[in-house]
Amino acid sequence: MNAVDVIRQTNTTSQMVVKAYVEDLSDADLMRRPAAGCNHLAWQLGHLISSECMLLNSLAPGAAPELPAGFAEQHAKDKCGSDDPSQFCTKAQYLELWGQVQAAMMGALDHVSESDLDKPGPENMQPMFPTAGAVWVLLATHALMHAGQFVPVRRALGKPVVI
Structure with a gap:
């Protein structure tokens, strides 16, 4: 397994975790906030899609x-x-869009070599993510950064432990 394969597998794992957390939630459940001051799940899914x-x-x-x-x-x-x-999408719409983003990401990774990972990252991101590889890792792990916020909503709703 090379570095590009590791990024691909990391992304696959991230997606699996978040999809497992969302699978049995309703559209109304997505409007729940894990705690005061936190973003509800619908906004978080939209954020994942647009930022990715x-x-x-x-x-x-x-x-x-x-x-x-x-x-x-x-x-x-x-x-x-x-x-x-009414200002947010349905779960089906979010998952459809996210699937498109994920397919595009995996397709783009098909054209990335290990030496590409050492190239400078986007200039505005270089202070935190100096290389293209660092940004690919961010992209692959971004969903996991938010996954922990889905668990308190699941617990409050009495949903089963899925992972």
Whole structure:
């Protein structure tokens, strides 16, 4: 297994964890917040989708799917306080879009060599993620950064432990 394969496997694991946490949740459940001051799950899914498109395009320009008009704005930081379900997507819509983003990411990885990972990352990200490889790792682990927030919602809803 080479470094690109490790990134691919890490991404697959991240997606498996979050999808397991979301699988038995309803659209209404996605509007739950894990705690006061936290973002609800619908906003988090939209954030994952829009930010992963941005990250993917920073690594492979044009590789990310085009999101529906207004989607990124709908899930911007200034919208995280909204509890109006009409301002957010359904679980099916989020999972469909996320599947498209994931397929695009995996397709883009097909064109990445190990030496590509050592190239400088996007200039605006270099202080934290100096190389393209560091940004690919961020992209592959981003969902796991949010996964812990799904568990308290599941517990509050009485859902079973899935992982």
